[in-house]
Amino acid sequence: MAPRDETVTMGERPASPPPLQHAALSSTDPALPADEEDRPGFFGNVSYKAALYHERVPGVRKLPFPAVAVIIALIAVNVIVWAAVGVILHFHGALISTAVLSYTLGLRHALDADHISAIDLMTRRLIAAGQKPVTVGMFFSLGHSTIVIITSIVVAGTASAVSSRFDDFSRVGGIIGTSVSAAFLILLGLMNIYILYRLVRQLQRIIASGPDEEQQFSFQGAGVLFNILQKAFRLIDRPWKMYPLGVLFGLGFDTSSEIALIGIASIQATKGTSMWLILIFPVLFTAGMCLLDTTDGALMMSLYTSTSLARDRIAILYYSIVLTVITVMVAVVIGVIQMLNLILNVAEPSGSFWDGVEVAGDHYDIIGGSICASFIVLGGLSVLVYRPWRRRVDRMRESRSRLSDDSSDSDSGVDQS
Known part of the structure; x- marks a missing residue:
């Protein structure tokens, strides 16, 4: 038989090979049944359709799909938690403001510096190892909140048992607990003032440098625990290993938010609130913290793996300063109110000033709502102020850079002459 002519003339398309018949292949190979191998499962279909929708959204498609997926999943979890809590609060309306405060x-x-520093450091480290650590913040937050939940249960149970059996001991314990809480909050406020000073100085150094100059950047607002546990980061090579590190961070109780939540659990227990109702507060605390920590880690992963986005040091320092200012305000205000109420209950002074202190102590829920409102107001103002402030800073840095270039050119001209 003569061999077949394989040449193809100009303009003639070569014959394509016959399509692969999956059914025929499956009939000869029992390991590949057509019904199971060719048909994706339910979660595969959902993931595929979600990925297609993700590519169609202009602003969202700049972020990796895994980052968007984990953020949406945590938002759904928060909605479910609030739906369940809403049913319970329908029968216990007096706890609504306290529940909102716990979530806030x-x-x-x-957004504490310790959390941001730990998540940022481990995200960069795991990316350098070739991973896509989208769940670093979630596991860190879950480990951290484990200690918060356990401690809230222990404190609430102890306070409830003591107050129901030993009134005198309850009074002494209340004095000791309030003293420790107030002193700790005021001390944290003073420590955060120093952290605020360091953040401002670092921002000033970066602004004073030119736009093209590289300055060494680090979260100088990181707390004591971050420096102590920094060696533990070397043992973490998977995102899930952030869980035990979060547990270690949770053992420190070095922030006003945790102390305030434990205080809420103790106060509600002494009022006779059921243990199951008190569990609402740490659960809401966990839901809020896990949402933002997961979002933080996912966005950092997107930032460090993106070629179009660059790390904006000025913006990070700006918002770190805003958050530290809020921390100082909350810690000092709550600490001072607790200390004044302690003096009022023990020494029983009189006067219009102490009448005001008593009113503030009786309306602690209003103070909590005011704190929530201050977060929103200060956060909104910081966003509105940032853009005009940033434009002014960029113009100042560019003009300084041009003056520096002109002076260097003139100096080189003098040297050549």
Whole structure:
């Protein structure tokens, strides 16, 4: 038989090979049944359709799909938690403001410098190892909140048992607990003032440098625990290993948010609130903290793996300063109110000033709502002020850079002459 002519003339398309018949292949290979191998499962279909929708959204498609997926999943979890809590609060309306405050404290606590520093450091480290650590913040937050939940249960149970059996001991314990809480909050406020000073100085150094100059950047607002546990980061090579590190961070109780939540649990227990109702507060705290920590980790992963986005040091320092200012205000205000109420209950002074202190102590829920409102107001103002402030800073840095270039050119001209 003569061999077949394989040449193809100009303009003629070569014959394509016949399509692969999956059914025929499956009939000869029992390991590949057509019904199971060719048909994706339910979660596969959902993931595929979600990825297609993700590519169609202009602003969202700049972020990796896993980052968007984990953020949406945490938002759904928060909605479910609030739906369940809403049913319970329908029968216990007096706890609504306290529940909102607990959730807000969780959101606020997720933005502490220790959290941001730990998540940022481990995200960069795991990316350098070739991973896509989208769940670093989630596991860290879950480990951290484990200690918060356990401690809230222990404190609430102890306070309830003591107050119901030993009135005198309850009074002494209340004095000791309030003293420790107030002193700790005021001390944290003073420590955060120093942290605020360091953040401002670092921002000033970066602004004073030119736009093209590289300055060494680090979260100088990181707390004591971050420096102590920094060696533990070397043992973490998977995102889930952030859980035990979060537990270690939770053992420190070095932030006003945690102390305030434990105080809420103790106060509600002494009022006779059921243990199951008190569990609402740490659960809401956990939901809020986990949402923002997960979002933080996912966005950092997107930032460090993106070629179009650059790390804006000025913006990070700006918002770190805003959050530290809020921390100082909350810690000092709550600490001073607790200390004044302690003096009022023990020494029983009189006067219009102490009448005001008594009113503030009786309306602690209003103070909590005011704190929530201050978060929103200060956060909104900081966003509105940032853009005009940033434009002015950029113009100042560019003009300084041009003056420096002109002076260097003139100096080189003098040297050549």
